[in-house]
Amino acid sequence: MNQEEIVEVLQEKFSIVNSNNRIGLNGEWGIGKSFAWELFKKRLKNKEESSNELKVIYCSLFGIENINTLKRELKRKKLEQDERYGKVAASGKYPAIKMLGDVLSTKFLGSTIDLLEMVSLEFGSDYLICFDDLERTSDSIQISDVMGVIEQVAQSAKVLVIYNDQEMRKKTEDFQRQKEKILDFEYTLDSLSEQVIEQIIINQKIVLADEKETLTKFFLEHGKNNLRTLKKLTSYVQELKGKVPLNRELINLCAAVFLEEMLNRSEEKELTDEEKSKAELNPLLEYQKYKINYRAFSLLDHIKNYLVTNKIDPTLFDSFVNPAEKSKIVLLMDQFYEGILSSKYVIEETISESIQLLKTGSANELSEDYIILLVADMKNFNNLFNLKLVPANIDDVALERIKELLEKNVLHKEMLSGRFNSTFRKLSISNKKFPLVQNLLSQSKQYEEQLIKQLYSKEFKKRFEEENYDECEIILNKNVNLIADHLYIFDNLAQPCSSDYFNFIRNLLENTTIDSIVKKQIRQALFGLKRKQKDIVIVYRISLVLKEFLNGAYGKAKKN
Known part of the structure; x- marks a missing residue:
């Protein structure tokens, strides 16, 4: 009843x-x-x-x-x-x-x-x-x-x-x-009525008719006849709705992931070796009972990863909800999951197309983070079905394209006083696929950091020449060790200087995150500058800065 x-x-x-x-x-x-x-x-x-x-x-x-x-x-x-x-x-x-x-x-x-x-x-x-x-x-x-x-x-x-x-x-x-x-x-009482399910969903602030109908139908077909499960499920979907766009297909996928990853795992029986082998070969096998559209499966790992990291990339969901905006690289990623539900031939063709896109695709067809996701899919399906189609140098090919895009996007991107967000900040990769692209991602981040450092350095020099010391301090707060490339800023201590400049130098030397090697370079620069001076006032000024720096144990704050 x-x-x-x-x-x-x-x-x-x-x-x-x-x-x-x-x-x-x-x-x-x-x-x-x-x-x-x-x-x-x-x-x-x-x-x-x-x-x-x-x-x-x-x-x-x-x-x-x-x-x-x-x-x-x-x-x-x-x-x-x-x-x-x-x-x-x-x-x-x-x-x-x-x-x-x-x-x-x-x-x-x-x-x-x-x-x-x-x-x-x-x-x-x-x-x-x-x-x-x-x-x-x-x-x-x-x-x-x-x-x-x-x-x-x-x-x-x-x-x-x-x-x-x-x-x-x-x-x-x-x-x-x-x-x-x-x-x-x-x-x-052993089941939930449709009216009660709808009321619970409405109480969880999901009031759009299409969303309410989708969740009600899903829970009636796949739920556990448990109000607490329904409330948790609805709350989870509502939470995701606030971060990414969701349509009917994605609501079903999110609900399926919640039931499988958050609930069924605690009740799961021990699998036999044969069942484990099948699950490994086809990671979507456990989700087939939910009758999810294959196109939605391209986002499966990202939704799973959200449960663990609380991070998710809304652009991936934008592309899914608005197919007209899909780039070639996103369509290829969708095609991999179509292959699982169709044939080995589709997967082989998708890997070949992906390799060709990485080699010859235009900048408009590619993006840095999507290249990494595409390589992860290529390697994953290549390994799953033992296809041997992905060349050994695929990381090198991908890295060259990523560098081209970074040079275009990072160095030409407007930046206000060192405020910059990494291209890979919101990148979401499942734990299973991460080892496949770990090296590529690491090299991409390193190259991006080099480009950003160049951008910071250029911006710092410009602000320092303008005597805009507040902006200089903001940039150095992002990367204080950047100072190693700008030791010339201490030369002004040997000249009549403003209180703004003098306080900027003192605040800089109080920073506790300066690298030990950079500290040594700063100390050598200050001692060298002091030895060249004959004016007793200038010598005193430099000595004062040196004393605070040294007494502060290389960066521990110690103000007068």
């Missing part, structure tokens, strides 16, 4: 006047038993007021340590439902009763009276008492004692007991006999 069916049954059973129906609601953790109860209460509240209106009391047994605590909680809630108590407490005429919820006792003729002891556990057929979380009762209390209280309450009121039968049997072997003695009916 699902939530809607359960609610209909509860409405029917508990609507019978002068009847004390005792109902048990069983279900696994996370299936939505408490959600069904809340839905039932909401339906009760929406009904027209009538003389037969139920007075509802909810009591969670989670953490209840002893029977006395349970009884007092029931009595307290009974009083809260009593209109007479509400009127008396509101009048203020009887402070002891008004403070009952806080004090629970008062002094009368010199003796202390526990007011709650005077309250009966008899309710009436117009009361519905819900006992939730039966299996979460503290180990310090006997289940038979709890069931005894429930039976006592059920003598005069309608009762709903919510529990996980499987967990209850672990707590007590006698549970079956106990519930048969007390309960009139037992129903099992």
